[in-house]
Structures are given as structure tokens and as C-alpha cells.
Amino acid sequence: MATAYLGSKKANAAALMSSPSSSPQRILSQDELKKIAAYKAVEFVESGMVLGLGTGSTAKHAIDRIGELLQQGKLANIVGIPTSTITHEQALSLGIPLSDLDNHPVLDLAIDGADEVDPDMNLVKGRGGSLLREKMIEGCCKKFVVIVDESKLVDYVGGSGLAMPVEIVPFCWKFTAHKLQSLFAEAGCDAKLRISPQNGKPYVTDNGNFIIDLYFKKDIGDLKAAGDAILRLAGVVEHGMFIDMATTLIVAGELGVTVWIG
Numbered sequence: 001m002a003t004a005y006l007g008s009k010k011a012n013a014a015a016l017m018s019s020p021s022s023s024p025q026r027i028l029s030q031d032e033l034k035k036i037a038a039y040k041a042v043e044f045v046e047s048g049m050v051l052g053l054g055t056g057s058t059a060k061h062a063i064d065r066i067g068e069l070l071q072q073g074k075l076a077n078i079v080g081i082p083t084s085t086i087t088h089e090q091a092l093s094l095g096i097p098l099s100d101l102d103n104h105p106v107l108d109l110a111i112d113g114a115d116e117v118d119p120d121m122n123l124v125k126g127r128g129g130s131l132l133r134e135k136m137i138e139g140c141c142k143k144f145v146v147i148v149d150e151s152k153l154v155d156y157v158g159g160s161g162l163a164m165p166v167e168i169v170p171f172c173w174k175f176t177a178h179k180l181q182s183l184f185a186e187a188g189c190d191a192k193l194r195i196s197p198q199n200g201k202p203y204v205t206d207n208g209n210f211i212i213d214l215y216f217k218k219d220i221g222d223l224k225a226a227g228d229a230i231l232r233l234a235g236v237v238e239h240g241m242f243i244d245m246a247t248t249l250i251v252a253g254e255l256g257v258t259v260w261i262g
């Protein structure tokens with residue numbers, strides 16, 4: 001599969017958006033594309049690195065690959081910092097040595113998926129529920145490599161019509177959900193408590209919190225201002241917009257892999 005290395009965010013966003021994602025003849029499955037992006041990202045990993053290990057079906061492929069390379073002796077002395085309990089368990093099962101931010105406050109590299117990527121490499125993350133730990137860990141990395149299949153590319157944050165998650169404390173969650181919805185009334189925001197499909201109860205994060213999923217009908221505009229307004233609400237722990245955090249974006253599509261360096 002061909003790889004293109006691109007440098008300028010705006011120009012290449014346009015190029016990526018015009019890639020033929022709507023082609024009627026789909027050759028590779030979405031999961032195969034995720035795996036291709038993940039394996040490409042692992043090419044950035046070197047022995048001795050402290051690595052942020054992301055969460056989700058795309059990041060899972062990268063962690064499997066890191067485990068495989070360690071077992072083959074092609075990588076050594078890796079320290080992984082997992083972004084969720086599920087990733088912690090996966091990494092442990094693969095024999096990847098693990099640590100945490102208390103012991104390794106600066107990471108060499110993190111690899112993680114995303115739910116949306118806008119033309120400026122701003123992300124929506126957290127549909128898998130791990131946004132707080134992801135943001136803490138990925139905010140401490142010298143390099144943050146984001147891996148997606150081309151379906152994750154959007155014109156603007158919220159543009160997929162799917163959720164922008166916000167982690168909140170459980171105390172009076174309806175009050176906080178209402179405040180969040182009111183904040184984005186002009187964008188036609190709908191705020192919904194995330195429910196666990198396993199037990200029909202509120203979804204509880206690794207940190208014991210709830211998640212409110214925000215759905216926007218329109219572009220919310222200034223992301224930094226929106227993020228700051230969300231964080232000013234008492235009851236909010238963190239939001240799923242990762243603004244100006246990604247340093248490298250790897251997109252796998254039907255025509256090949258694009259490595260987009262911000």
C-alpha cells in the first residue's frame with residue numbers, strides 16, 4: 001500500500017477530504033484500514049522509548065504490534081503508559097512493561113485513535129470513554145501520533161453528527177447536562193447521558209465519572225473558547241476536544257496511507 005508524507009495541515013486536509021471515501025467498491029474493511037494506520041504508527045517507535053498507549057479498536061492494533069516486536073526482540077526497553085484499564089490489561093497480557101505519569105511525567109511518543117479529525121488536526125476523542133486519561137497522558141508527549149481510517153475525517157468538530165463526549169462528576173448530572181446543552185443552544189446542541197449497553201445503567205468511566213455526549217447540529221466555531229466555557233462549568237471534569245495536540249496524523253484509506261505532519 002502506498003504511503004504519502006505530507007507537511008501542511010490545511011492543504012493536506014483538503015487533499016484527504018477529496019480522497020474517494022465514497023467509492024462504491026470497498027476493498028478493505030474499516031478494521032483493516034485501522035490496522036494499516038496502526039502498523040504505520042508503530043514504525044515511529046524506537047527501543048528505549050516511554051510510550052503512551054491509546055484506547056480503542058485502532059490503538060489496540062498498535063499495541064498488539066508493539067507486543068509482537070518486543071517478543072521478536074526487534075524492540076527493547078519500552079515502557080508503556082496505558083490510557084485506560086482495558087489497555088492496561090491488553091499491554092500486560094502482551095508482556096509490555098508498564099508505568100504511569102507519576103513515574104514518567106514526560107513521554108517520548110503516544111499512539112492513539114480518534115473519533116473525528118478536523119482539517120487543523122483537532123480531534124474529538126472519548127467515544128470509547130477514556131478521554132480524561134488520554135488527555136492527561138497525550139498532553140505529556142513529545143510526539144502524539146493519531147491513527148485513523150479515512151471515515152474519521154470531518155469538515156469541523158462535531159461534523160460527523162456523532163457525540164462529542166464530556167466527562168462529568170455523577171453528582172446532579174442532569175443539572176450539568178442541562179448547563180452543557182444551554183451553552184451550545186445556538187448550535188442546536190442535544191446533551192445525552194451515556195448509558196452502558198451492558199447493564200442499561202449510566203456508563204461509568206475508569207475514574208468513576210459519567211459521560212454526557214453532546215450532539216451538535218451546527219459548527220460550534222471557536223473550539224478553544226468552547227472548550228474553556230465547558231471547563232468553567234462546575235461538575236465538568238474534561239471534554240473530548242483535543243485541540244492542537246496531535247503532532248502527526250496517519251490516515252489509512254482505500255488509496256493508501258497518508259502521514260500528515262503538523
Ligand SMILES: O=C(CO)[C@H](O)[C@H](O)COP(=O)(O)O
Nearest residue numbers: 056057058113126128129130
Ligand atoms: O478516544 C477514544 C477512546 O476513548 C478512541 O481513540 C476513539 O473512540 C477511537 O476509537 P476506535 O479506534 O475504536 O475507532
